[in-house]
Structures are given as C-alpha cells and as structure tokens.
Amino acid sequence: MKIFANKMDLKSTLLSGQCFRITEEENGSFTCILSDRVINVKQDDDYLEITSNKQDNLLEVVINYFDLETDYNEYINYLSEKDNYLKEISNKCSDYKILRQDKFEMFISYIISQNNNVKRISNSIEKLSKMAGEKIIWNNKEYYLFPTPENLMKLSIEDIRSTGVGFRDKYIISALEKIKEDNLFLDKIYSLNTEDALKELISIKGIGLKVASCILLFGYYRLDVFPIDTWVIKNISLNYPEISPIQKEIEKFARNKFGKYSGLAIQYMFHYERNKKSE
C-alpha cells in the first residue's frame, strides 16, 4: 500500500526515542510493532510504502499512528513566534511527528525508561512481549505484540525482573496493581485536565513527573506536557543560559514560554540535541 505523506520524516520520527519497537532494515525500511499488528514502512520521497501482516483498516491505522492528518504548520507557527531559537529548530523539525501510540504500552514502557538507555529499554520491552504478548508470524519471522494488561498481570515479579528491568520490576507491579483495582484507570485519564492527569499518574509508586509527562505526551497526545530529562536540561542551559538548569525552573520556563505546545517544543529540543551528538 502506498500513502501520500509529503510532510513526513520517517527516519527521524522513528529513531527519536519516542517509540521502542522499531527495527531499521537493511533496505532502509522500518519494521514497527504496533498494538495489533506488525508493519513495514519505507519512505519513497513523498510516499510511504506500507506492508503488514494484517490488512484490516490498515490505511486508517497507519494514518493515525503517524499522525498524518494533523497540520503541523499550526504548531510550527505557534512555536516560531516564541523566539528565534524555537523558530530555527521547529522549522528544522517540521516533518518530525508525534506518534499516536498505545497508552498502556507507553504506561509500562516509560516506567522502564527511567535512568535507562534506549537500547536497554527496547530490549526489556521485547523480552516482556515475548514472554506475555501475542505471537505473530510474518514473512517467516516471529514478532510479539505488546502484552495486554491481563497477560502482563499473570507474570511474577521474578519473570518481570528476568527481562532486565532491574529495580523497576516493583514499579511495573505497582502500575499493574493500579489497573487491577481500577481497570478503567487509563481511560479515565482522558477526561482529566493535564494537571490532574499528572497527579493521578504520579500517585503510582515508580512514576514521577518525567515519566508521567512522557505517558501523557506519547500515550495520550497531550502536547502541553514537557518531559524534562538530561538532554533537555543540556539543551536549555546551552540555549537559554539565564535559566537555572534544574527541573523545576525549566518546567516553569517551558510552561510560560511554549504554552500549549510546550511538549512539542521540548521534544524538538530533545531530538535536535540528540541528533547533533550522533552526527
């Protein structure tokens, strides 16, 4: 299947660290494990070539996942008005998308992400999926979907520990406990404003402000939260030396300066700062 997507930078979007279940293939395409299927995507100029093990609603699923129907010009224009630096990076990142990923997967994945690196995070998620997720065979290869809450709950803490998540095992358990006692917990988040949603998430042991923000940004598409991590702190102190480089100050700064799209601004910075390093 071929989809017109002229404002899409597939590679930087997928390798930006917002999703963990991505493989770059030798032909330059990417294999992505979504919540209900496996897809392979290849960028061909203004088009995305898609194959999948599952054809049901494939077009709709892909458009949604890559956020292709959103006009990013509104975001770019909004941020460009804030200052010159934002103008520069938001224009450079204009084809970089925020993926619409599964909230439960983000809930667990970003708990694993704390004080961890992307490679190890991906590894643990892969092992968890292998242990409790639905198996898919496609093109003679095995893939495993991210587990459902019910199936993840069946694992013991030792099982979870064996995926390499280390001390985060008990945090995953406490997150699952929360869903066990209120199976609509993750759905209820939709109806809350950002401040209350953050509070709810942070009430779970093992979820702090950063992880809660990532869950809201990547699992709920809340663009007004700002996950502040080591990369962002580096970036802010470099480009806004007058701001003291502590989380609380940066948060205040981001809220005031970047407003309703501050999450996007921070994500651009994260992306930009990391890419500079890898060049």
Place this chain on the structure above:
DNA sequence: CCCCAGGTCGTCA
C-alpha cells in the same frame, strides 16, 4: 573501575 542512561524513592537535615 568509573560513568552514564529520556528518574524516582527514601532518608536525613
């Protein structure tokens, strides 16, 4: 062997 990784918790002042 030390440092770091898309942090958070518990403790001590």
Place this chain on the structure above:
DNA sequence: TGACGACATGGG
C-alpha cells in the same frame, strides 16, 4: 521543602 545516595544492568 531540599539535597543526596541508592537502585539493576549493560555499554563505553
């Protein structure tokens, strides 16, 4: 409140 070490684990 605020600072600070501990926490699992693998790679540089």
